[in-house]
Amino acid sequence: MTRPTPAMGQYPPEGGIAYLQLPATDVARSAAFYQAAFGWSADSEHGGFEAPGMIGQWTTDLTPARDAGPVVWVWVDQLYPALQRVEAAGGRVRGRPQPDGGERWLAEIDDPAGNRLGVVAPARTAQAQTMLAVSDVEASSRWYQQLLGLRSDHGGPEYERLLADGVLVLQLHQRRVEHHHGLFTDVGGDVGNGVLVWFGEVSDFDGVLQRAADLGATVVRPPHRNPPQGQGNGPGHREIWLKDPDGYTVVVASTDGEAYEV
Structure with missing residues (x-):
């Protein structure tokens, strides 16, 4: 495991999540997926990554969490393009997105290792198209x-x-x-x-x-x-x-x- 370092030169606030380990079966494949689907930056040598407000590491020492354990929810600006990126990068959309209180859309996905994740997108008002x-x-x-x-x-x-x-x-x-x-x-x-x-x-x-x-x-x-x-x-x-x-x-x-x- 690499040593956690503060993202962007700042420590998280008290009680904030400082570091995230994600199970992987193939670190390079997971790194490519998260880069393509969510824009995370990756350290290919050590398997580390940086996401907005978060740093972490892909590791083969842990078993992918397919249907158990905590679920990480990733924010995206637009639902459909994000789901397209997920599938194009080797992930899988688990079912139809669901509205949540009229404020956001929720969709569950699997990453290439089989980890269950969530995608959150804002619900927008009607727009002329x-x-x-x-x-x-x-x-x-x-x-x-x-x-x-x-x-x-x-x-x-x-x-x-x-x-x-x-x-x-x-x-x-x-x-x-x-x-x-x-x-x-x-x-x-x-x-x-x-x-x-x-x-x-x-x-x-x-x-x-x-x-x-x-x-x-x-x-x-x-x-x-x-x-x-x-x-x-x-x-x-x-x-x-x-x-x-x-x-x-x-x-x-x-x-x-x-x-x-x-």
């Missing part, structure tokens, strides 16, 4: 990625998820593909009548203007202040209205208050 029916998913994905700096979280010709800072903000679906839900658009009808695809709180608004020009995007309403000059400060941002490759009207707005009038 717009889906657009498009003629070319991959071309639309590239357009939105270039214009707004979004990141692909799926890819492919039939369906796409686009993220901003790790949060899903836009879904793209091939308009002629049914999947399990059937067609949800009239392939011969006008797109987006009465709907604006709105992206607010964009800090790099001037960069968006340049990228829109680089894309040759059709401008519906050129850059303007909302509200107009002399009409107050709410919301006090700038906007540009564009057409995307399928003809949807896309509004990009700068951070509220960015065009504050004094």
Whole structure:
């Protein structure tokens, strides 16, 4: 066993957990799992690790705790990506996640050694996750990625998820593909009548203007202040209205208050 040392130069508070030993059948495999699934850092030479607020060690001297003993619960920011990382790294999800008091989600997993662990994620309020029916998913994905700096979280010709800072903000679906839900658009009808695809709180608004020009995007309403000059400060941002490759009207707005009038 390596000697415990204070993480980040500080001792834990009185009664805090100072050190954690985790049973392993293959230290290197366990280290790779916890690094990939939870971002822990590992000392491959001694089998030590550092997690947020915690240090410890994987050891083959202890028997993995499959269905007995204490259960370590690991906090994650988002449930689904964490469970994907667990399985991709060689772990196993033991059952469906369960809500806990409306405040968090709980899911039990097994690590590669067979240790039973828990994953805790926050329960979030409803969020807008717009889906657009498009003629070319991959071309639309590239357009939105270039214009707004979004990141692909799926890819492919039939369906796409686009993220901003790790949060899903836009879904793209091939308009002629049914999947399990059937067609949800009239392939011969006008797109987006009465709907604006709105992206607010964009800090790099001037960069968006340049990228829109680089894309040759059709401008519906050129850059303007909302509200107009002399009409107050709410919301006090700038906007540009564009057409995307399928003809949807896309509004990009700068951070509220960015065009504050004094």
